Every structure is written in C-alpha cells, then in structure tokens.
Amino acid sequence: MDLALGNPCAGSATILHVDMDAFYASVAVRDRPELRGSPVIVGGGYRGVVLSASYEARRSGVHSAMPMMRARRLCPGAIVLAPDFARFTAVSTAVMETFRAVTSLVEVMSLDEAFLEVAGARRRLGSPATIAERLRARIADEQGITCSVGVAGTTHVAKLASRRAKPDGVVVVQPQDATAFLHPLDVEELWGVGEKTAASLRRLGLRTVGDIAHTPMTILCRALGPAQGALLHDLAWGGGRRAVAPRRSPDEPDRSIGSDETFGRDTDDPAVVRRELLRLSTKVAGRLRAACVVGRTVTLKVRFADFTTITRSRTLLDPTDIGVEIHGAAAQLFGALGLQRARIRLVGVRVEGLRPAVSASRQLMLGARTCGWSEAERAVDVARRRFGTAAVRPASLLAPDR
Numbered sequence: 021m022d023l024a025l026g027n028p029c030a031g032s033a034t035i036l037h038v039d040m041d042a043f044y045a046s047v048a049v050r051d052r053p054e055l056r057g058s059p060v061i062v063g064g065g066y067r068g069v070v071l072s073a074s075y076e077a078r079r080s081g082v083h084s085a086m087p088m089m090r091a092r093r094l095c096p097g098a099i100v101l102a103p104d105f106a107r108f109t110a111v112s113t114a115v116m117e118t119f120r121a122v123t124s125l126v127e128v129m130s131l132d133e134a135f136l137e138v139a140g141a142r143r144r145l146g147s148p149a150t151i152a153e154r155l156r157a158r159i160a161d162e163q164g165i166t167c168s169v170g171v172a173g174t175t176h177v178a179k180l181a182s183r184r185a186k187p188d189g190v191v192v193v194q195p196q197d198a199t200a201f202l203h204p205l206d207v208e209e210l211w212g213v214g215e216k217t218a219a220s221l222r223r224l225g226l227r228t229v230g231d232i233a234h235t236p237m238t239i240l241c242r243a244l245g246p247a248q249g250a251l252l253h254d255l256a257w258g259g260g261r262r263a264v265a266p267r268r269s270p271d272e273p274d275r276s277i278g279s280d281e282t283f284g285r286d287t288d289d290p291a292v293v294r295r296e297l298l299r300l301s302t303k304v305a306g307r308l309r310a311a312c313v314v315g316r317t318v319t320l321k322v323r324f325a326d327f328t329t330i331t332r333s334r335t336l337l338d339p340t341d342i343g344v345e346i347h348g349a350a351a352q353l354f355g356a357l358g359l360q361r362a363r364i365r366l367v368g369v370r371v372e373g374l375r376p377a378v379s380a381s382r383q384l385m386l387g388a389r390t391c392g393w394s395e396a397e398r399a400v401d402v403a404r405r406r407f408g409t410a411a412v413r414p415a416s417l418l419a420p421d422r
Contacts, residue, residue, distance in 0.1 A: 034139040124266065229255075
C-alpha cells in the first residue's frame, strides 16, 4: 500500500519513521515458513501479555500488550510462540545498520522502529520517498520481513504517517499538507493522549485532532494543564520536533562501524565472496577514517540461503583503519569456516572496539617503510573526494573489461 499527500519530491519532508510490521511475529514466521498465513501470537504463557501478533491474528482483535488469556479467547486457533529475544535483537541490529548506511542521523526508538533524517542523502539516493522505497526493498530482501515508512517534516507527523502506511507501505506528508492529514484523525492518535486524556477531551466534545486545533488554548490548558494543553494544540497544527536526535538502542552492541551486502543471487563461489569482502573492508575503512576512529576487532557476518546467520571475530594486535588489514582479517575468518558449496545470501564486515584515532598507537616494525598502506589509503580518500567514489579502487574490483 502506497499513499502520497502532496508532491513526494518537493518540500522539506525529510524525516522518516520506519516501523517494522508485526516485528516479533514476522521474524518468527520468517524462520518457520510453515506458519505463513496462520494466526501467530508471540508472547508469554497464560498469565503473560502479547508481544506481537501476525495480521491474521489481528483480524480476530488480538493486539500487542493484550493479556494472553484474552488473546487466546479471541483467537483460539492461534499458534503461540515463546519470544526469542536473541534472534529479535540480531535482526534489529542488522536493520539499524541498514538505516545507518543511508544516514548517520538515526534515532532508535525500540528494536523495531527508528527515525531517520535523510536530507543529506537526497543527492546520493534520491527523494525521501525514493529512499523510503529503497529501505523497504532492502529490508525485505535481506531480512525477509516488511516495514512501513512515514515521511514528514516532523517526527510526530512521520510516526502517524507510518501507521497509515501499514502494512508494507509508504505515506508521504509534506509540511503544507500536515493539517489536512492530521485534522480528521481521532484524538487518541496524538502523542500523549491516553485513555484518561481522551476521556477529558471527549467531555469537552473534542473527538478529532481538528477539534483540538480549533479549540482555544486557554480551554485546553484549563482542562488538561498548561503543559499538556499547549503541547496538544501545537501537535494538532503539525508541530513537534523537526530534528532527529541520533541515539542507539540500549540493546545494540558497543559502538562499531560496518557494512554488509546481499548478493543478487545466492552464491557458493569463494572467489565472489572474497571479492565482496574486499569491497566491504575498503568501504568500512573509509568510514573509520572519515569518523577519525580506529578499531581492533574485525567481525565477519555470513548469512546463508536459509537465513541462518553466523558471525566470527578476530582481535588485531593494533587498532586499525586500514582496508588491507581489515580485509586480511575478514578473509582469514571466512577461510577458517571451511565452507563447502554452501549457498551464501549475505556477507558483512564490521570493526568494533572503536577509539579516537589520535589516542591510538601502533607498534612499529623493525625495517618497516616510513610510508605504507595507511598513507596510500588516505591518498585514495583525497582522490575520491575530488573525483568520486569510483575514481580509485582495488584492481580486483574492476570489471573484467577494465
């Protein structure tokens, strides 16, 4: 489902709210394809609550945070699965890194949702609407789950737009169209309006966001208190935060820089994998140098055709931001796996244990050259900034006819 209000390529709607569709249930069904099309509930026992429900279960009225006993009564044929938080966290981490490949301005709200500011990525990737579609396609391809994206000029409107986009869609709300989008909505849609506040608003005869917008603020403040009354009035007119505050989920691992790539077709050719590891290592090293950080631990990620994912790590003697060294470690980790004709879907390279480059020291080798790979790769950085990212690259990454 796709809906656009206004021109999705114009204006200043550059904030994306990306929300995974029925995240826990979607990951569980992805890992157990035989459950596809069945009502699935992820949650605790009879005394627990629903963490997530597939859309088949939602048709029976089941929703997250509902007591499990009630959910079972509403949907007696549902398949109830215990949550696998290690699995959910791994998928979430991969999704958030996909976001960071688009922009460094990512505000993680939970395992399954985040805000992105994509103004700086428009020249490279296209309009915000195009970026939203790219993200949906990549997450579906790499993770086997879907997401919905709201695009707007504020975080509040973007979040409401992503709700309207569900499931598996994009809604773009340009700033000039924000009030037309907001005013027909029920009052419960606004941030900060729970059951108690909604009841207070309804006692005033306010049932839609438009009703709130056209009510004098003095009346709202008298009924709800000065702070909440002013906030709801502002939100009803399309207000809210116009900037993303980058932050990482507390569930994510220590700060790191990495990149991964899904092959166009699953491959069992080690040469193809090693060539991709070189490209990713070069890319990660460039990001490390741009951030003025170095790291000691190189992590290899391999995802197979059945979505099984493994990671292997190696800690270097000295912290590095050199692509050749990162690739050497990643290639050794891949070789140590001893894979025989295994179909590989995705590979990734990550450098962890980061620290400022100025605080790191390297052990000099007796007889080593004064200038080496570090200086060479920094010279490449200069050339790429001037002539483009494709100006200089390792010879093995050139097309055969080059």
